[in-house]
Amino acid sequence: MKKLVAILFLIMPLITMAQEDMSVHYKIYNTAKKAPATIDDIVNALDKADVVFFGEEHNDSTGHYLEALLLKKITEKYPSRSALSLEMFQTDCQTVLDEYLAGFIREKNLITEGRAWNNYKDYRPMIEQAKAAHIPVIAANAPTRYTNMVTRDGLESLNRLSKQAKSWLAPLPIDTATGAYYEKFVAIMGGHNAMGNMKIYQSQNLWDATMAYHIAKFLKTHKGFKVMQVNGGFHSEEKLGVAAQLKKYLSTVRMLNIAAYADDSFDNPDWTKFEKMADFIILTDPKLPKTF
Numbered sequence: 001m002k003k004l005v006a007i008l009f010l011i012m013p014l015i016t017m018a019q020e021d022m023s024v025h026y027k028i029y030n031t032a033k034k035a036p037a038t039i040d041d042i043v044n045a046l047d048k049a050d051v052v053f054f055g056e057e058h059n060d061s062t063g064h065y066l067e068a069l070l071l072k073k074i075t076e077k078y079p080s081r082s083a084l085s086l087e088m089f090q091t092d093c094q095t096v097l098d099e100y101l102a103g104f105i106r107e108k109n110l111i112t113e114g115r116a117w118n119n120y121k122d123y124r125p126m127i128e129q130a131k132a133a134h135i136p137v138i139a140a141n142a143p144t145r146y147t148n149m150v151t152r153d154g155l156e157s158l159n160r161l162s163k164q165a166k167s168w169l170a171p172l173p174i175d176t177a178t179g180a181y182y183e184k185f186v187a188i189m190g191g192h193n194a195m196g197n198m199k200i201y202q203s204q205n206l207w208d209a210t211m212a213y214h215i216a217k218f219l220k221t222h223k224g225f226k227v228m229q230v231n232g233g234f235h236s237e238e239k240l241g242v243a244a245q246l247k248k249y250l251s252t253v254r255m256l257n258i259a260a261y262a263d264d265s266f267d268n269p270d271w272t273k274f275e276k277m278a279d280f281i282i283l284t285d286p287k288l289p290k291t292f
Helices: 002-025 039-048 061-077 091-101 107-113 124-133 144-153 155-160 163-167 180-189 199-221 242-249
Strands: 026-030 035-037 051-056 082-090 137-141 226-232 255-262 280-284
Touching (some): 002 061, 026 039, 039 061, 039 280, 051 061, 051 242, 061 082, 061 124, 061 226, 061 280, 082 091, 091 107, 137 199, 155 199, 180 199, 199 242
Parallel strands (some): 051 226, 051 255, 082 226, 255 280
Antiparallel strands (some): 026 035, 026 280
């Protein structure tokens, strides 16, 4: 505890300074009210939720700054009841991640053996916060080799895997119900003709279901915890994707979602674009440099 207090004492002035500098580069809005909101409003809304999804643009520097700030505030309000869940680590790397958080291994081993994303620097502030505050971090994403397997051979191919391999995935069979999410996915892919067969959509569902399943699994054994899940925006916009799959694994779960976009309208949102996307939207200054 003394070590954590010392770390916070050292970094608090930097966080405060950064917050003052960054505040002109983003706006947060409550979509139901179509009105400005704050990070504290999001944290307070979490009183009535178990999971908050932060749907990011992976290269948005302001979005990454706000993720770290939100995690800090959640941890402060819910000490000993906060957890972080990340698309950016795959389920079969959970042991490596846990070993780093416990201080057993070096960061370079986390990055290499944990197969950290190339832009790990963007997520490092959250990992270091979690390590200092002893916050559980869920490596939530399906291993890429299995999503690639489904893209090639379909979901049925997963039945050939070992028991150990299947433990890293959502339970089979995985729901791939069509509907709003399917149509949205088709549009992103450029239409039915561009998408080809259903296998690529099945791999998307494996991705979503695995993240959702591991969040649900955590919540079932950690009653009263608040989980902050960070993923690409498409996975949780309109509470589809991971959010919809989570409801299937834990029907009582209460969710909030945030969608963050670098957008020219951040001072005056185009609500026809954003009102259905999330409970809170964060619009950031697109003129700021991207992280990659």
